[in-house]
Amino acid sequence: MKDKFQIEGLDLFYGDFQALKNVELSLGERAITAFIGPSGCGKSTLLKSLNRMNDLVEGCRITGRVLLDGEDVYGDMDVNLLRRRVGMVFQKPNPFPMSVYDNIAYGPRTHGVRSRARLDGIVEKSLRDAAIWEEVKDRLKKPALGLSGGQQQRLCIARALAVEPEVLLMDEPTSALDPISTSKIEDLVLELKKNYTIIIVTHNMQQATRISDETAFFLLGEVVEFGATEDLFSMPKDKRTEDYITGRFG
Amino acid sequence: MSGKIKEKGMEILFLACALASIAAVAVICLFLFMGGIPAIGEIGAGEFLLGRKWAPQDVPASFGIFPMILGSVYVTGGAILLGVPVGILAAVFLARFCPRPAYRVLGPAVQLMAGIPSIVYGFFGMVVIVPFIREHFRRLGAVNGSSILAASILLGIMILPTVIGVSESALRAVPQSYYEGALALGATHERAVFFAVLPAAKSGILAGVVLGVGRAIGETMAVIMVAGNQPRMPAGLFKGVRTLTANIVMEMGYASGLHREALIATGVVLFVFILLINLCFSLLKRRMD
Numbered sequence: 001m002k003d004k005f006q007i008e009g010l011d012l013f014y015g016d017f018q019a020l021k022n023v024e025l026s027l028g029e030r031a032i033t034a035f036i037g038p039s040g041c042g043k044s045t046l047l048k049s050l051n052r053m054n055d056l057v058e059g060c061r062i063t064g065r066v067l068l069d070g071e072d073v074y075g076d077m078d079v080n081l082l083r084r085r086v087g088m089v090f091q092k093p094n095p096f097p098m099s100v101y102d103n104i105a106y107g108p109r110t111h112g113v114r115s116r117a118r119l120d121g122i123v124e125k126s127l128r129d130a131a132i133w134e135e136v137k138d139r140l141k142k143p144a145l146g147l148s149g150g151q152q153q154r155l156c157i158a159r160a161l162a163v164e165p166e167v168l169l170m171d172e173p174t175s176a177l178d179p180i181s182t183s184k185i186e187d188l189v190l191e192l193k194k195n196y197t198i199i200i201v202t203h204n205m206q207q208a209t210r211i212s213d214e215t216a217f218f219l220l221g222e223v224v225e226f227g228a229t230e231d232l233f234s235m236p237k238d239k240r241t242e243d244y245i246t247g248r249f250g
Numbered sequence: 251m252s253g254k255i256k257e258k259g260m261e262i263l264f265l266a267c268a269l270a271s272i273a274a275v276a277v278i279c280l281f282l283f284m285g286g287i288p289a290i291g292e293i294g295a296g297e298f299l300l301g302r303k304w305a306p307q308d309v310p311a312s313f314g315i316f317p318m319i320l321g322s323v324y325v326t327g328g329a330i331l332l333g334v335p336v337g338i339l340a341a342v343f344l345a346r347f348c349p350r351p352a353y354r355v356l357g358p359a360v361q362l363m364a365g366i367p368s369i370v371y372g373f374f375g376m377v378v379i380v381p382f383i384r385e386h387f388r389r390l391g392a393v394n395g396s397s398i399l400a401a402s403i404l405l406g407i408m409i410l411p412t413v414i415g416v417s418e419s420a421l422r423a424v425p426q427s428y429y430e431g432a433l434a435l436g437a438t439h440e441r442a443v444f445f446a447v448l449p450a451a452k453s454g455i456l457a458g459v460v461l462g463v464g465r466a467i468g469e470t471m472a473v474i475m476v477a478g479n480q481p482r483m484p485a486g487l488f489k490g491v492r493t494l495t496a497n498i499v500m501e502m503g504y505a506s507g508l509h510r511e512a513l514i515a516t517g518v519v520l521f522v523f524i525l526l527i528n529l530c531f532s533l534l535k536r537r538m539d
Contacts, residue, residue: 053434084436094427097450106445107435156431163435 004029004167004197005050010064012045014057019045021221023064027214032189032198034208034229037218038244043201046218047169050199051086052079068167084111087165091172093152095144095159100127100136103144103155107163122162130158131188150181154188161192168192170200174207186211205245209233217241279521286518289313289511298515304481306501306509313512315519317483321398321491322467322523324484325477328402329409329466334459336406337413341455344414345421346443364411372475375404380476383488392488396478399487404476405469409462416461420454421447457534464527468520470495494520 005027012020020042027033035043048054049066052073066073073082084107095103104123105113113119123140127133132154136147144155153173160168170189174182189198189211202208208215209229216226217238225232225241236242290298293313301314344356384395424447432442448455470493478490479500492500498513498520505513 051434053430056430056433080436080438082436083434088434090427090431090434092427094425094431096428096431096446106432106437110432110435110437110441110445159431159435 001028006067008065013061015059019221023223029197031213032193032211034212034215035201036208041218042221043218044171047171047201051083051088084163085165086167087160088169089156089173092176093156095152095155097145099141100144101140103159104162126158126162129161130154150177167197172201282518286515289515315516318492318494318497320484322493324398325401326466329405332406333409337410338417341414341417345418360411360414368472371408372472375476379403387488390488396476396490397488398491401473401477404472405466409465412465413458413462416458417455420451424450453534453537457531460531470499
């Protein structure tokens with residue numbers, strides 16, 4: 001399996017606080033990698049360093065390298081282009097307060113698509129890929145905020161897909177959703193794996209075992225253990241991993 | 251036990267204060283309508299509102315305030331046209347682009363604008379805007395510079411703090427998640443601000459505009475100093491005009507009898523305008539919440 005992301009010696013500071021310590025990870029292409037660990041362990045922070053959303057945080061400082069297909073994202077790479085290649089789905093569904101159609105079309109329009117016919121095509125394809133087309137095809141002009149939470153999250157996934165990213169970062173995408181919506185999103189993520197590299201932060205260890213190929217366990221800013229999901233959960237090498245997955249803390 | 255009495259006492263005090271302000275509005279309404287409605291009846295509502303001639307001293311006198319209604323509408327419209335785009339863009343800058351050190355100067359400066367007395371604005375208009383129009387637009391028909399244009403520019407400046415203030419808080423109230431969502435799609439800062447944050451704040455911004463309209467239509471002193479105040483149908487951008495407010499304040503000092511009542515009725519018309527504007531504002535605000 002080819003590596004999509006290579007993270008080398010990554011240290012990240014928020015002011016004086018070191019949130020990530022010497023992270024070394026290789027994330028496989030067209031695979032699902034899960035980041036697990038207790039709150040505040042740095043897993044979301046690492047996710048946000050992959051598309052440089054941490055740039056928005058004041059006082060955030062990063063050393064080390066994050067290579068996307070061998071190119072350092074903190075080097076000369078255009079940050080807007082990076083975020084187009086590396087899409088993101090947030091913990092809380094955040095559709096824009098506009099119509100379903102305009103939500104999906106926002107990204108393509110941002111990148112210069114003006115033709116109505118092309119936009120129509122992109123909107124339909126993205127919504128189909130996100131398994132929500134049947135539910136919203138008759139209400140494309142209705143406000144996106146009128147959808148249910150689970151639909152909103154799938155809409156956000158469709159919105160991310162509309163710019164044809166290579167990677168999809170998902171920051172606890174189901175933590176605000178009910179079990180039925182959660183299972184729909186999990187099925188969707190498994191389907192998307194065929195075409196996209198997916199990195200998902202989750203608090204839910206069952207979710208990690210259900211969908212991910214590889215799992216990284218974080219504790220206090222360090223990657224304690226990283227490996228095939230099956231191995232990590234069935235025979236963890238590190239005592240701390242074992243304690244966490246057996247529910248002794250966290 | 252005494253605590254309970256004290257609490258009850260305070261409750262009554264608060265109620266009295268609340269009632270006092272409501273009573274003030276009610277009494278103003280009552281006296282305004284009592285003073286004005288009979289005159290409208292006597293002159294005839296159609297003649298009063300749509301009459302094109304205002305000549306209270308003539309025999310027989312004419313009391314048509316249509317020129318002044320148009321005057322107020324034109325001057326306010328001009329102020330909106332000039333002040334709103336500037337105000338909204340200024341608010342966008344303050345809320346999303348302004349570096350913090352600059353904001354420490356610009357924020358208070360905008361607030362200070364709101365506190366400048368209108369007579370000072372009027373003075374500025376008289377010594378700067380009016381002469382400028384007189385000198386530069388003579389060929390387009392400007393006579394002495396006092397004109398719809400002068401009043402529009404001045405009012406456009408005067409509504410800035412209102413438009414900026416309300417729009418800026420509306421922009422700041424937009425959840426950061428919209429901004430981040432746009433960035434995560436590869437949008438630049440500018441595109442995220444103008445096409446995700448700004449649309450999300452639109453009802454709040456509209457509320458600011460409506461409040462600005464209210465401010466412009468009710469402004470008196472500054473307008474009188476730059477508008478020319480001729481009681482005739484508006485004749486062009488560079489010609490003088492009289493607003494409803496100017497009509498009242500210029501003649502109230504010497505008017506008597508039906509003339510005086512007609513001026514109070516002018517106040518009624520103005521009041522109805524303001525009520526409509528406030529109604530719009532509350533509706534928008536409700537939609538915003």
